[in-house]
Every structure is written in C-alpha cells, then in structure tokens.
Amino acid sequence: MTDVRAGSSGASGATADGPATERADARPMRADALRNHEKILRAAEEVFATDGVMVPIDVVAERAGVGVGTLYRHFPTKESLYEAIVTTRLTRLVATADAYAVDPEPGLALEHFMREFAQLAAEKQDLFEAFGQMGIDFKAHFAEPLAQLMARVDVLVKRAIETGTVRGDVETEDIIRLVVGTCHAAGHSDADAAGLQRLVSIVIAGLRPTERW
Amino acid sequence: MTDVRAGSSGASGATADGPATERADARPMRADALRNHEKILRAAEEVFATDGVMVPIDVVAERAGVGVGTLYRHFPTKESLYEAIVTTRLTRLVATADAYAVDPEPGLALEHFMREFAQLAAEKQDLFEAFGQMGIDFKAHFAEPLAQLMARVDVLVKRAIETGTVRGDVETEDIIRLVVGTCHAAGHSDADAAGLQRLVSIVIAGLRPTERW
DNA sequence: AATGATACGGAACAGTCGTTCCGTATACGT
DNA sequence: ACGTATACGGAACGACTGTTCCGTATCATT
Structure with a gap:
C-alpha cells in the first residue's frame, strides 16, 4: 500500500x-x-x-x-490488488451509509441500509470473504474504511434506537455481523435475492424492541 | 466413500x-x-x-x-477423511435434534437446539465451512445426514409453529441458514460464546410471530 | 521361533499458484 | 523519423500440498 x-x-x-x-x-x-x-x-x-x-x-x-x-x-502483489478492490467496495458502502444517515425515517433507513448491504455482500464474493475472515488481518488491512463504515452504521443504529425502532442493547458490530452472516446463510451463488431478503427480514424483526417477551 | x-x-x-x-x-x-x-x-x-x-x-x-x-x-483421499469427520458431526447433531424433538416445550426446544447448533458450528471450523460451501458439492457428499438433519429440524420448527412461538412462514432451511450464518457472524476464533448467543437471541426474537407490525 | 501377510514411514512425484526476470514492443519527446 | 525511457508478455522459478511408491517394520499364524 x-x-x-x-x-x-x-x-x-x-x-x-x-x-x-x-x-x-x-x-x-x-x-x-x-x-x-x-x-x-x-x-x-x-x-x-x-x-x-x-x-x-x-x-x-x-x-x-x-x-x-x-x-x-x-x-x-495479489494481496495489493485484492486490497484495492475491497477498499473501493467498502468506500462505496460508506457512501451508501452516508446517504441513509440523513434519511427522515431512521428506522427504515437502517433497514434499507441493511438490505443493500446484504445484497452487496451476497453478490460480491470478495467483500463477503473479506468480512468472513475478520480477524486474520482483515481489520489491519482495511482499518481505515472499516472504521469509517463502523462510524456511519453507528449513526444509523443510534438514530434507529432513539426512534424506538430498534432495541437499545444492540451493538453496531452486531448489525454488521448479522448482515454478513445472513448473506453467508443464503447460498451465495443461488442468486436467490428473495430468499436472502426474507432472512434479512427475520433479522430485522429480531432487532425490534421486545414487547411482552 | x-x-x-x-x-x-x-x-x-x-x-x-x-x-x-x-x-x-x-x-x-x-x-x-x-x-x-x-x-x-x-x-x-x-x-x-x-x-x-x-x-x-x-x-x-x-x-x-x-x-x-x-x-x-x-x-x-483428503476429501474422504473430511467426509468422515463431518458426517460424524452431522450425525451427532441429528441425535441432538432427536432429543429435543420430544421436549415438552416445543418453543424452547427449538431455541435450545439452535443455541447448541450455533455453539457447535462456531467451535468446529470444519462443520462451519462445510455448511458455508453449501452447493458446491456439500449437498451431494453429505446428502444422507443432511436430509436426516433437515427432517429433524423440520419437526422442531413445525412443533414450535403449532405452539405459536414461531411465525408460520419460516422454512426449516431458513433456520439452518440463519444459525450457520450467525456463527459466521461471530468471529470464529474469538471464543466469544456470550457474543454469539446474543446474536442467536436476536435471530430467535425475529422468528417470533409478528405482533402489531 | 519362523514366515508370510499386512501395515508403516517418509522420500519423491506432480500439479498449482504467486512472483520474478528479461528480451521485445510501444509510447513519448525531440 | 529517431532514440530512449517506459511498459508489456509470458516463460521460468520456487514454495506448497495432495498423492504415490516401495523398502522396512510389525503383527498374526503355525
């Protein structure tokens, strides 16, 4: 680099x-x-x-x-090429998050962002794998764009929590993990966007404030 | 084989x-x-x-x-050894599911099974990776134990749905995907069992019948 | 204890993949 | 148009890893 x-x-x-x-x-x-x-x-x-x-x-x-x-x-190096690609992808994702940060409906904003994120990670094997191996050296290589992404998602989550659309005890990292995990869940190659979104829906439902339970 | x-x-x-x-x-x-x-x-x-x-x-x-x-x-072949290990793991998992199938509390049974499943997949890289590459040749190699597992989980899901603890529109495969995805979510190596279970909790909450939404 | 069948160990083979090297080709300044 | 710096292409190198082969060791049988 x-x-x-x-x-x-x-x-x-x-x-x-x-x-x-x-x-x-x-x-x-x-x-x-x-x-x-x-x-x-x-x-x-x-x-x-x-x-x-x-x-x-x-x-x-x-x-x-x-x-x-x-x-x-x-x-x-092969790694440097990989870095270039993934960094670009992450940067775009940050831009997407930025756009949703000013959405007048914080609850929906987070949901839509999660859906786009999921779709993206499911389509782009590289992005998916990058997140999948978090911890090896992923955090080191992409420290900067990752930090940016975290910051933006943090805004989305906090706003959603304030609006009461999301439980107050969820961590921002949980959101990212759940979304990436959900993509993993849906067979990446199946191009089954509908199935993926159904899974995302379940996760989103799980984020809602607990009522009665 | x-x-x-x-x-x-x-x-x-x-x-x-x-x-x-x-x-x-x-x-x-x-x-x-x-x-x-x-x-x-x-x-x-x-x-x-x-x-x-x-x-x-x-x-x-x-x-x-x-x-x-x-x-x-x-x-x-290396693959044959891998097959032997994963098949064993899957068989044990089937046994676990069997045990929960007769649990007097269907809703809790599914939840507990999901938690054990998640823990197992998070601990055993091989199992996790096997599920991760569903579709390459995983379904072919482990067709039999996989079918058994699906059948048992199907029982758990159906019973939970009947009890009203789980939404009626979730597929059995969704459950498996979500659990495996959730393990992926939690950094495998972090040995952060608490964090993993927190994520599972969110997923489980998302499976509950929708009230008001 | 002797003997043949069975199993062991690990060096060697083959294929793959990241990376390097250098002779050749191309673009740019004059 | 010419000359030189820059860039290209792809054969060759080395490291790694799954698999094979065969001389040697071990077990079981008489």
Whole structure:
C-alpha cells in the first residue's frame, strides 16, 4: 500500500473511481499503462466478485487481456490488488451509509441500509470473504474504511434506537455481523435475492424492541 | 466413500463412534491398524476443528503421530477423511435434534437446539465451512445426514409453529441458514460464546410471530 | 521361533499458484 | 523519423500440498 510505483493504485485523490491520471512527484503514466491499470481493476472486480479471492491471478490477467507481468507491474502483489478492490467496495458502502444517515425515517433507513448491504455482500464474493475472515488481518488491512463504515452504521443504529425502532442493547458490530452472516446463510451463488431478503427480514424483526417477551 | 479398504471408514454399522472392529467379508483389521485408524480420526477431528479444512494433510498425520502413507492407507483421499469427520458431526447433531424433538416445550426446544447448533458450528471450523460451501458439492457428499438433519429440524420448527412461538412462514432451511450464518457472524476464533448467543437471541426474537407490525 | 501377510514411514512425484526476470514492443519527446 | 525511457508478455522459478511408491517394520499364524 505504501511502496506503490508512480501512478499505481495508491490513495492519490481518487475520490470516486479510476486511478490518478498524473502524479505530482513523477511523470504521468504512459497512456497504455493507464489503460491497462483500469482494465486490470475492472477485471479483478468482476472475477473476485464471481469466483472469490481464491482465483489464480492468471485468471484476472487473462480476463483483463494482459500478461501476468503487466499485472504485477501495476499491483506488486495479489494481496495489493485484492486490497484495492475491497477498499473501493467498502468506500462505496460508506457512501451508501452516508446517504441513509440523513434519511427522515431512521428506522427504515437502517433497514434499507441493511438490505443493500446484504445484497452487496451476497453478490460480491470478495467483500463477503473479506468480512468472513475478520480477524486474520482483515481489520489491519482495511482499518481505515472499516472504521469509517463502523462510524456511519453507528449513526444509523443510534438514530434507529432513539426512534424506538430498534432495541437499545444492540451493538453496531452486531448489525454488521448479522448482515454478513445472513448473506453467508443464503447460498451465495443461488442468486436467490428473495430468499436472502426474507432472512434479512427475520433479522430485522429480531432487532425490534421486545414487547411482552 | 464406496471403495474404502476393508475396515476403513465406510458405513459399517458404526452407530455411535469408532470404526468397525471387524468385517464380514474380509479378515479383521490388524491391531496397530485399528489403533492408527482411531488416532487419525481423533487428530483430524481436532485439527479440522481448530484450523479448518485448509490445513495440509501432513499436519493431521503429525498430530496423529503417523506417517502420511499410513494416513492415505486409511483414507484414500483428503476429501474422504473430511467426509468422515463431518458426517460424524452431522450425525451427532441429528441425535441432538432427536432429543429435543420430544421436549415438552416445543418453543424452547427449538431455541435450545439452535443455541447448541450455533455453539457447535462456531467451535468446529470444519462443520462451519462445510455448511458455508453449501452447493458446491456439500449437498451431494453429505446428502444422507443432511436430509436426516433437515427432517429433524423440520419437526422442531413445525412443533414450535403449532405452539405459536414461531411465525408460520419460516422454512426449516431458513433456520439452518440463519444459525450457520450467525456463527459466521461471530468471529470464529474469538471464543466469544456470550457474543454469539446474543446474536442467536436476536435471530430467535425475529422468528417470533409478528405482533402489531 | 519362523514366515508370510499386512501395515508403516517418509522420500519423491506432480500439479498449482504467486512472483520474478528479461528480451521485445510501444509510447513519448525531440 | 529517431532514440530512449517506459511498459508489456509470458516463460521460468520456487514454495506448497495432495498423492504415490516401495523398502522396512510389525503383527498374526503355525
């Protein structure tokens, strides 16, 4: 993450997407290099999403229409490529959470966020697996976007609790764990979005304040 | 599973545990062979539980105090060893479900079963991973014990529904998925049993019949 | 105790996958 | 158009792991 070459995938002000088109300290990337960089990112996003992180790196290279050597020029390690993809996904998720944070209906906001989160994690094997291995080194690698995500979800949860739509004793981390776990629950590949949402509904129902019980 | 050697791990009337001490068609296993067979099973159970299915087979052999050659004499394939372990686990789980099927309190019975199930899946990486990869070939390999498990859980669910402790529209498979997913949720290694049970509580609450919502 | 069948141990094999290296091709500045 | 820095492609390397093979050790039988 730190020793990337000039114009590589590092955090170079890419707020939305796409790598930096130029660098301050070095010369701008060559045109074909830039093109390949993006092709690789796109291919990785697709392949990781469908096949998970275990796919051989060659598959990503082939999908990108690029030799492995080129891939390694842009991402010095398979892990670094994986990091780039997952960080992007997490960043988008943070944006989604941000959008719901200003929703006038806090209870529904949390619910909708959970549903989108679940859908996303179910579709993207990589994201799912990343959350699945929390603790190995996931928290270290994605510490920053993770912290951001936690903070946003925390807002959603607190607001929902204040509104009385959610029990007061649930932790933010519980929410994330439950959602990810629920995706795991539904067979990832079945593309059974309806079944997944049914499970999410059950979890959401379980979050409601206890009445009578 | 079918071409096992004489006295190997096949389904030879081992209702509880331990391999058959003799075979009808062939000569009984040699004493040391039998001893090693059990040592391997025990070691595999431990290692798979703690490290998951990805551990090199050598680790299991070493743990068992046995050479790899010996291990392969007893289990012709890593997969076959894995099958033996998981099948055993599933069979025990079926027994647990059976016990709860006659519980005088159907609602509590389901809840207690779910809690035990969750605890087990959280402790045993192999079981967890097996359920996690449902669909690859898991259903094929463990078709029989899985069907049994489903049948027993079905009884628990139906009884709970009749008692009014659980919503009528939940599928048995939903229950299993939710429980396994919940284990996934809790970091497997954290040994945080309390946290896990808290999540299970939420899921269980979500299964209750909707009142007012 | 002797002998043949059975089982053991672990070195060696084969396939896979991440990574490196370097000769060749391409883009950019003059 | 030419020359050089930059980037490309893919064969080759090394580490890892499931599996096989066979010389040796152990058990059971007489």
